[in-house]
Amino acid sequence: MAVILVTGMSGTGKSTALDGLARRGYRVVDTDVGGWMREIPFPDGGGVETLWREELIDALIAEHERSGEPLFIAGTVRNQVAFHSRFDEIVLLSAPLEVTLERIATRAANPFGKSAEERARIVADTAGVEPLLRASATVEIDTRRPVTETVDRLAALAGRR
Template identity: 70%
Template structure:
């Protein structure tokens, strides 16, 4: 069964989509939570950045490939590119920047983006990083559409879940 990466910028709805998929019985991993990310040095030595714990992600995918059930992994980090060959689909969730910023201001599940400097970073990352994500994506889904439409499109990529719905 497929292993699907769900990626995109802050506020695009990755976590919300995963919650809806989990409620339908899919196995999901939101890599922003649960120790999947560690701060690692920049290649140029100018500090650190959050990246996936490669051994943990590798073990997750390898274990899951044996399970026969679909798996959705959500996250956006620079070293995710190392895992692109392991994903059956790379799904970019996208939305207009105004909508991203509005969602970030209103959300209460994640503090990132509340400060002006963080919102500036989100705008800069959207301009710089989103085109890179788009070039690697096998599918792009506009999350300005209703959540049910976004989830149905993700479900169509995965096939039926192996777990009973929650």
């Protein structure tokens, strides 16, 4: 069974899609939660970058490669590229910037994107990072469609439970 990366910019519906997959019985890991990340200071001292803890991601993928159980991993970090060869699919969830900004403004579960500084970062990252994600994706799903359609498409990539 498949190991699938679900990636995309903030507000594209990664967490919502994973919730839907989990309700269907799939194993899902949102790497934004639960210690999967580490912060590395930028060399210039101007902040930090959040990256996957590669040893944890490696062990997670190895477990599912042995088990044959499908696994969905969600995240958007620079070092995810180190694992691209181990994913059966790399799925980019996308939506127009105005849609993602509206979702971010109205969501209650995640505070990221509420400040003007964070919203500016989202705009900049969408322009600079999303094209890189698109170039490495094997599938792109426009999340303006109903959530059930997004979840159906992701589940189809993993095969039947």
